[in-house]
Amino acid sequence: MDFKLSKTHLLQQEMYRRFAENEVKPLAEEMDETEVFNQDLLAKMHKYGLMGIPYSKEYGGVGGDYLSYVLCMEEISKADASTGITISVHTSLCCSCIDSFGTEEQKQKFLRPLVDGSKTGCFGLTEPNAGSDAAGQQTKAAYDEAKDEYVINGTKIFTTNSGFADTFVVFAMTDKSKGTKGISAFVVERDMPGVTVGENIRRMGIRAASNCEVAYENVRVPAANRLGKEGQGFKIAMKALDGGRIGIAAQSVGIAQGALEEALKYVKERKQFGKSIAKFQTTQFKAADMQTKIDAARLLTYRAAVTKDNGENYGPAAAMAKLFASSVANEVCRECVQLMGGYGYCREYPVERALRDAKITEIYEGTSEVMKMVISGSMKIV
């Protein structure tokens, strides 16, 4: 067992770190305040390959592995969690469905522009009445045999990136009587008639991410845009989410490490009772506890990524990584705000944003409770 990153991974980590420091960090506060994701930043992320990391060069991707993608998520989220989720939804939810279940033709048509820097993707599964119970899909896709098209009707909510995405992977019931086996997956393009993207939903954290309600009204989608077989949609979504969770775990590690670094900078400068508060052992012990937990979360995250890269069953490892790392992110951010006292609570300091951003990691791409269902299910307790 070797805990060292390879040279390729180290140089990638360095590049993601520089990009995060120079391009993301300076924009983070303003993007949070305005609740608008900077499109020049998005263009730069595409330009330097950040939106196509674990995809083959054959399709115009970077040709990296999942560990490379995790390193990117961690470094970018250190600077800004909203930018992290923008990369994550595009990469591990939208692109992965097409990469894993698309035909060669679909990959050339839909995956290539997504990973070569031309287009941005999103993923529409969650509905107002179908969250953790994803099987409760109400969006329908009716097959029109005469035109070899599906007609999609329904509403999706919390579709991250939908404000500016070009390509939507959307799930809809093709046969309600079959339950989860009646769900199918489709690639929908933004400019198809009947697609309406609503206002950005105002949130507590990751406020710069675009997150809207998307209505599909008689959207006619060619049958050639269906991913996998009819009825395979639930499986496609669950597989994408298994991988996505590793990205969220990495995002959580990044949020926590970023907050801790900010807090440590502060405690060295802040003087109370005649000395810098870094000199108090209680500060040092808090820092030790936090770094230990972050490292444990990081190791679980890297393990899940490497398990996926090795082609092994990574579902439970991904769920453990997300469950633990998201909890650590919340604990560490809360503790960092506490260390910084009143200033930590102010918008002027990035730990205030980190604490608001951290909460969502326990909710999206499977809540902590769903993670426990996945983990305990794999333990075959009953």
Add this chain to the structure above:
Amino acid sequence: MKIVVCIKQVPDTNEVKLDPKTNRLIRDGVPSIINHDDKSGIEAALRLREKVGGTVTVVCMGPPQADVALREALAMGCDEAHLLSAREFGGSDTCATAIIISAALKKIGYDIVITGRQAIDGDTAQVGPQIAENLGIPQVSYTEELGIDGDVLTVKRQYEDRHHIIEVKTPCLLTALQELAEPRYMHAGGIIDAYEKEIKVWGFDDLKNDLNPDHIGLNGSPTKVVTSFGKMAKGAGTKLEVSPDEAVAAIIAKMEERHII
């Protein structure tokens, strides 16, 4: 157009630490980067290639660890890389270094050679001009802006109190200022490609036709460092908490007292 960029890997710090016994840099534990001016040189070369076509080759003399600097250059988009690394090259001063790099450049071939103005660790600004002298080609130092038309380069050269606009025909050598071109990031995919490429490592034997062993390395270097020392810490100084007019009078009086004015 064959463009060759000579780069140096330097410690990422302004506080260069020296080994008091050997007077040489302590590299252990200090993160290394591509020298800033050299990185601008890489960017300028890549932009030239985008304009007129051709190839960008990057050359670095240094220990085996300098490999990562060359990988970074490849990940930015350079076509090939050479590492000049040998025990015989160790301890070379600027003159000996320029001799070794010149030998490599003769072997590689070039239309344009770009070096950084100077390295942040040595600050000599000598190696670039010395290479041009060794190769017998024209040189323009302190390049701030660069244009190209056929085989003629138009260079805006920074000078003490003015700029010079200089036209120079290839083959030639330019030394790049950091302001010449804001370097791009490595491309994520470029990093993967960079580690799949071969970096040619050349030692003494590979360049021996153009090298005299008496003119390279520590012994072949005409410059000898007699001693080196860190800056002495200055005292805290005197703080005057008076009105501006009183402060001016007090400072003038002090300067007169010390015969400065």
